[in-house]
Each structure stands twice: as C-alpha cells, then as structure tokens.
Amino acid sequence: MNDEVRDFGRLASVVRAARSLELEPLLQEVIAAASDLTGSEVAAILEFDERGKSLRFLSVPPHYLGAHRLQPTPMEETLAKLAIQQCAPVRFPDPK
Numbered sequence: 001m002n003d004e005v006r007d008f009g010r011l012a013s014v015v016r017a018a019r020s021l022e023l024e025p026l027l028q029e030v031i032a033a034a035s036d037l038t039g040s041e042v043a044a045i046l047e048f049d050e051r052g053k054s055l056r057f058l059s060v061p062p063h064y065l066g067a068h069r070l071q072p073t074p075m076e077e078t079l080a081k082l083a084i085q086q087c088a089p090v091r092f093p094d095p096k
Contacts, residue, residue: 010036027059035061038089046080055080 010033017029027045034043044067045059054072075081083090 007037024059028061031059031061048075 014026014029014033017026020026031043031045034040042061042064044057044061044064046055047058048055049072052072053075055075055078056072057067057070060067079090079092
C-alpha cells in the first residue's frame with residue numbers, strides 16, 4: 001500500500017472517532033495518528049496557558065498518564081517553543 005493511501009486511512013480513523021462526540025477517545029485517536037503519521041515514538045497534546053505562558057499536558061497515551069499530574073512547564077523551557085517559532089516539527093535524537 002502506498003504511503004498516501006495509508007495516511008488518508010489513518011486520518012479517516014480520526015474522523016470516525018470524532019463522530020462519537022466523546023473527547024478523550026478522540027484525543028487518543030489524534031495523538032495515535034500523529035505518532036503514526038510522523039513516525040514518532042510518542043505524541044501528546046499540550047495546552048498553552050496565555051496568562052502563565054506555560055504548557056500543560058492535555059492528552060497523553062495511556063502509558064504516560066502520569067504526565068497529567070506534572071506541573072505546567074514555562075514555555076521558554078520547552079522544545080515546543082522552538083517548534084512554534086519555526087512552524088515545524090522538532091526532532092531530537094533518542095537519548096539512549
């Protein structure tokens with residue numbers, strides 16, 4: 001199967017999840033698709049707090065649920081700042 005067809009199929013699964021109108025299953029499908037489509041080991045959805053100029057995890061894969069309990073992180077201390085400034089994904093090597 002070519003990559004475009006696979007990618008459209010993956011996006012179609014996100015649309016199907018959106019029809020359920022249940023937020024958490026939809027967010028899980030979005031982060032799973034993001035990870036799959038970008039070839040990333042993991043993906044998450046972060047929320048930006050305008051007042052605090054910080055990020056907090058809004059949705060994470062089930063095996064990272066502890067991230068929900070983390071304190072918000074100042075935007076200046078995250079890779080997300082670089083991604084937003086460059087309007088592009090940020091890739092960094094595996095620390096292993």
